[in-house]
Amino acid sequence: MSHPFGVDRATATGRAAEQPDRRTAVTAKRGRRGRRAARDDVQPSETRPRRPSGRGWGGRGGGASQYLQAPDMWRGTTVQVCGLWPFAIGSGSPVVGVPLGRHLHSGATVCCDPISWFQRAKLIGNPSMFVLGLPGLGKSTLVRRMVGGLAGFGTLPLVLGDLRPDYVDLVEAMGGQVIRLGRGRGHINVLDPGESVEAVRRLRFGGHAALADEIEADAHGRRVTMVSALLTIMRKTPPTDVEESIVDQALRLLDRESDQVPVLADLLRVIQAAPPELREVAVDRGSLKTYQKITGGLERSLTSLTRGGRLGEVFSQPTTTSMRRDRPVVYDISGLKETDTDLRAAALLACWSSGFATVNVAQAMADAGLEPQRHYFIILDELWQALRSGSGMVERVDSLTRLNRKVAVGQAMITHTMSDLASLPTEEDRMKAAGLVERAGMVICGGLPQAEMAKLTGVLDLSQIEQTMLQSWSSPPTFDSKSGAETEPPGRGKFLIKVGGRPGIPLRVLLTDVEKTTSDTNRLWHAISRVGQGQIDPEPAAEVLEPATGLDLHADDPGNGLDTDPDAGLDIEPDAGPDPACEPDGQADGPRS
Numbered sequence: 389m390s391h392p393f394g395v396d397r398a399t400a401t402g403r404a405a406e407q408p409d410r411r412t413a414v415t416a417k418r419g420r421r422g423r424r425a426a427r428d429d430v431q432p433s434e435t436r437p438r439r440p441s442g443r444g445w446g447g448r449g450g451g452a453s454q455y456l457q458a459p460d461m462w463r464g465t466t467v468q469v470c471g472l473w474p475f476a477i478g479s480g481s482p483v484v485g486v487p488l489g490r491h492l493h494s495g496a497t498v499c500c501d502p503i504s505w506f507q508r509a510k511l512i513g514n515p516s517m518f519v520l521g522l523p524g525l526g527k528s529t530l531v532r533r534m535v536g537g538l539a540g541f542g543t544l545p546l547v548l549g550d551l552r553p554d555y556v557d558l559v560e561a562m563g564g565q566v567i568r569l570g571r572g573r574g575h576i577n578v579l580d581p582g583e584s585v586e587a588v589r590r591l592r593f594g595g596h597a598a599l600a601d602e603i604e605a606d607a608h609g610r611r612v613t614m615v616s617a618l619l620t621i622m623r624k625t626p627p628t629d630v631e632e633s634i635v636d637q638a639l640r641l642l643d644r645e646s647d648q649v650p651v652l653a654d655l656l657r658v659i660q661a662a663p664p665e666l667r668e669v670a671v672d673r674g675s676l677k678t679y680q681k682i683t684g685g686l687e688r689s690l691t692s693l694t695r696g697g698r699l700g701e702v703f704s705q706p707t708t709t710s711m712r713r714d715r716p717v718v719y720d721i722s723g724l725k726e727t728d729t730d731l732r733a734a735a736l737l738a739c740w741s742s743g744f745a746t747v748n749v750a751q752a753m754a755d756a757g758l759e760p761q762r763h764y765f766i767i768l769d770e771l772w773q774a775l776r777s778g779s780g781m782v783e784r785v786d787s788l789t790r791l792n793r794k795v796a797v798g799q800a801m802i803t804h805t806m807s808d809l810a811s812l813p814t815e816e817d818r819m820k821a822a823g824l825v826e827r828a829g830m831v832i833c834g835g836l837p838q839a840e841m842a843k844l845t846g847v848l849d850l851s852q853i854e855q856t857m858l859q860s861w862s863s864p865p866t867f868d869s870k871s872g873a874e875t876e877p878p879g880r881g882k883f884l885i886k887v888g889g890r891p892g893i894p895l896r897v898l899l900t901d902v903e904k905t906t907s908d909t910n911r912l913w914h915a916i917s918r919v920g921q922g923q924i925d926p927e928p929a930a931e932v933l934e935p936a937t938g939l940d941l942h943a944d945d946p947g948n949g950l951d952t953d954p955d956a957g958l959d960i961e962p963d964a965g966p967d968p969a970c971e972p973d974g975q976a977d978g979p980r981s
């Protein structure tokens with residue numbers, strides 16, 4: 389491609405060369421009188437402005453360039469660009485999808501998201517991606533960008549379990565549904581068939597019996613799986629086959645008995661009543677004592693769940709807010725204590741189950757032509773928290789990810805390192821977890837330590853240069869001796885997009901001003917710690933006297949957790965409980981520094 393200045397220079401020189409010739413010809417024609425007249429007409433010539441050469445200004449202080457750099461590629465609408473842009477060059481990455489940032493080497497715009505790359509660019513085999521990278525390097529921020537962009541393209545984001553929360557403000561800003569779960573915040577009834585009941589009725593009415601049966605079977609299966617999952621998490625071992633069959637049969641009985649949505653207490657009641665259908669499944673050979681022996685363990689576990697045991701409080705009550713299928717949704721489970729890993733894992737499972745059930749319903753309605761085809765972008769962030777909570781969790785994610793092409797769903801799975809996956813208890817789980825990465829349509833890697841490379845190269849083709857690049861992004865931030873503060877980590881916002889064996893696309897995610905304020909997950913740490921200043925109110929307000937929940941005390945406040953100004957109001961850290969550092973003006977400081 390010729391340099392922009394090249395065109396002008398050539399034209400200008402051409403014209404300058406032409407002009408004297410033309411003048412000579414004209415004067416020769418006019419003869420002597422004409423020449424005199426022409427001499428009288430001649431105006432003092434204008435001084436031509438100096439122009440830089442093709443390599444810039446020459447001469448002293450000019451700074452002419454030795455090498456011509458490839459111009460950056462930009463993308464704009466025809467309204468913005470207004471005409472043909474003559475400086476386009478081939479770029480290493482397709483300009484299809486959500487604009488993420490700049491190519492690290494060429495500066496070109498990089499656009500990428502699993503749905504556009506699968507649907508429009510046809511670059512990947514399935515619309516899923518796996519994001520790996522050390523904490524704090526911007527994985528959630530990258531996915532937030534995709535969520536925002538894809539929502540603009542008409543895809544509905546579903547964040548099935550936001551543990552931080554990283555996505556609540558974004559979904560709220562998009563007019564989506566925020567479902568809060570946690571003790572005292574909201575419940576999710578694991579026996580709730582959700583929107584499937586209404587969908588089955590409409591499908592049957594419309595003459596789509598096969599689809600209706602499918603949805604009914606799916607909803608039933610999910611409920612049984614969820615009860616089994618709760619039992620597994622509680623007991624640390626999965627329930628026996630007989631116990632699962634009893635739960636399955638008891639649920640069918642409950643559905644036949646009444647139109648009401650059952651809760652776990654109803655399930656317990658039916659099992660205790662020992663109806664003939666259940667005794668048959670239990671194979672008690674006519675002895676009630678044998679039946680009671682078989683169901684004893686199940687009864688004990690369900691009693692614990694319904695009496696509000698560790699898990700029961702969240703899962704045994706009627707669902708507070710039902711998930712909708714026509715708008716962005718986020719399950720906010722940030723109120724669950726970080727130390728309560730079982731509860732977090734169970735909540736994540738319940739969110740996934742409910743989310744995928746809803747997507748299934750939407751797909752069936754679209755297949756029947758009763759509703760428009762909707763595309764969803766499902767986000768499973770902090771995947772490691774769910775995976776490490778017990779065996780069987782990998783299988784659950786695995787089965788979910790195999791669905792995505794059939795049910796118009798794009799997925800993003802986010803975790804820290806391959807070690808999260810390699811540290812699972814059984815070999816089977818580890819293999820399945822590695823399969824998650826292998827099968828993902830694309831893998832996006834942030835900074836990772838050297839120890840990760842062996843594991844990563846087992847599932848992903850990474851050149852030596854790419855490995856070195858990922859390692860360099862995992863370096864700790866340097867210390868700014870002037871301010872005495874740490875600078876930004878060198879790998880923040882830098883990612884490598886890998887699709888199969890192709891060379892990776894390294895990019896830097898550039899945040900907009902709005903994103904800079906809303907995606908700041910470190911906002912609780914902006915206020916300088918001031919322990920010892922001020923006094924704790926001797927008579928705190930009534931609601932502050934509920935530390936046992938360990939939850940954000942302002943759960944109902946729509947602005948909760950989104951406050952960009954940490955000094956603006958009382959913002960008690962979720963797990964902190966009553967913090968002695970709370971000042972009367974409502975500022976909660978971080979741990980003493």
Ligand SMILES: Nc1ncnc2c1ncn2[C@@H]1O[C@H](COP(=O)(O)OP(=O)(O)O)[C@@H](O)[C@H]1O
Nearest residue numbers: 523524525526527528529881897907908909910
């Ligand atoms: N591209 C970026 N440019 C500047 N800051 C960023 C960028 N990406 C993330 N951050 C900041 O880094 C911090 C951690 O980001 P986050 O997305 O939560 O990381 P992770 O999910 O990897 O733990 C946040 O405060 C966020 O605002």
Ligand SMILES: [Mg+2]
Nearest residue numbers: 527528554769
């Ligand atoms: Mg994150």
